[in-house]
Each structure stands twice: as C-alpha cells, then as structure tokens.
Amino acid sequence: AQRVTQPEKLLSVFKGAPVELKCNYSYSGSPELFWYVQYSRQRLQLLLRHISRESIKGFTADLNKGETSFHLKKPFAQEEDSAMYYCAPQGGKLIFGQGTELSVKP
C-alpha cells in the first residue's frame, strides 16, 4: 500500500536553530517527491520537488532511496518559516503525509 509518514505532528524551534522535518514513504514504483507548505491563511503551495534539486527559502530535501526517506532541512530557521509542511509522493496515487506544524519562536 502507498503510505507516507511524517512522525512529528508539531516541531518547535528557536529562530536561528537548524530544523529537520522527517518524511518516510512506502510506495511502489518510483514516485516523484514533493514538499508542500501551507502558511497561515494562505493557499497550499509547492516548496520544493526532488527532481529540480533546488534550494527554496533555504530549505533542501535529500532523497534516500535505501531508507525511503525525503527529509526537509534548513540550517537556520526563521520566524516566517512557521507553517504546516506536507510531504507528498506522487505517482499513480496522490497522497499527502499527515503534516508537520513548524513553529519558529523568536
């Protein structure tokens, strides 16, 4: 069965601290992997996707096929990073993880 797990429901860090949001997936085939972000009162939007290998707003994500993980990382969190983050493998099935709420405190 296709499944994606984000083990932390809430992650709270102080400004300037490193942050890592975990994502593990179980998916037949080779899905494309995405991180979407939902800021307060804004629409759900793409943060980054694996295939483009970009760094967006200082975030990067590394695909580990052996561990089937796609963790999202940022070396120095900012208050404006506070949002809901969803890991989403996409292929024949479209699924989102349960989400991790990131709270960055001043």
Added chain:
Amino acid sequence: DTEVIQTPKHLVMGMTNKKSLKCEQHMGHRAMYWYKQKAKKPPELMFVYSYEKLSINESVPSRFSPECPNSSLLNLHLHALQPEDSALYLCASGQIDLTDTQYFGPGTRLTVL
C-alpha cells in the same frame, strides 16, 4: 494568469440544499483536482480530471458530483450533504502527468448545517 481561482470563498448550506463550487485556471493545465481538507489534516483527494474526463474517483459519495465543462473550469455539485461534509474544499491544477507540480486554489470553506 498563474493562479487557480475558486468561488465562493465561503458557503453555508442546509442538508436539503443544492449548491455548486467553482474552480477556474488559465495556465493551460489539462489535469484538475478536487480535494477535501479538514482542519489540521492533509488534503484528501476526491476526483481527478484529465483532458476533461474523469480519471480518478476516490470512492466519493454520490452527493458530490464533479463536472468539467471545459479545460479551464471545474465544478463540484453538492446535494443532500451531511454536517460531517463541512470542510475546506480545494481545487488544484497541473500538467497531465500526475507526477508534476500541483497548483492549488485558496479553497471554499463549506459549512453544512
């Protein structure tokens, strides 16, 4: 125009009412999606249209009826809903390949009384 537009923003309806949610995009995308999102939960896929044809129906109750009149428009017709159907309904669009980025609208906040 690089946005997905959804109307109305808010909708309150009774269980016997019939209403429709509308979604519009002018990015030339040929795949359009309906999702349901409860508070603090991830979006749940309801329907996918590819080239104006329904390609995925995630076993959604028949009280939800999607329609894709043309490549830019997507409707969701609602009839005899239940209070538990209250949620944020999101429309998204993307390229025909399901592995491509989806662009989301702001959603319609639906309350069923």
